[in-house]
Amino acid sequence: MRSTRSTKASAAIDRLKNRSGNTQYSMTLHQGALFSLCVAGEATRLCEPMPLDDFVAFVNAYGPQTPKRVSALDIAFNKQLVKK
Numbered sequence: 001m002r003s004t005r006s007t008k009a010s011a012a013i014d015r016l017k018n019r020s021g022n023t024q025y026s027m028t029l030h031q032g033a034l035f036s037l038c039v040a041g042e043a044t045r046l047c048e049p050m051p052l053d054d055f056v057a058f059v060n061a062y063g064p065q066t067p068k069r070v071s072a073l074d075i076a077f078n079k080q081l082v083k084k
Contacts, residue, residue, distance in 0.1 A: 009035050009052060012059040020063040027055075037062065 006029065013027050024040045034049035037059060047058055 009055055009059075012056045013037075016059050016063055019066055022063075027059075 009027055013025055016025050017023050022039075026038055026040045028036050028038055028045070028049075030036065030049040033052065035052060035055040036049045037046040037055070038044065039046065046062070047055075050058065
């Protein structure tokens with residue numbers, strides 16, 4: 001169970017690194033399966049220790065967000081809505 005938890009959390013960290021371009025983000029695992037976000041080489045934590053689901057939600061919301069993908073069909077549909 002522990003490897004699944006850390007895999008989900010580390011995947012969230014990898015997404016954050018890709019979005020921000022900063023490879024210094026890392027996580028720390030605390031007693032009681034609590035996670036926190038920190039920057040490698042710095043002693044400061046960016047969040048308090050939190051459970052897995054809260055941690056993943058925090059990391060996904062942290063930093064720059066990727067813009068939503070818009071297909072050509074979405075654009076055409078929005079144009080049709082404006083015409084009516």
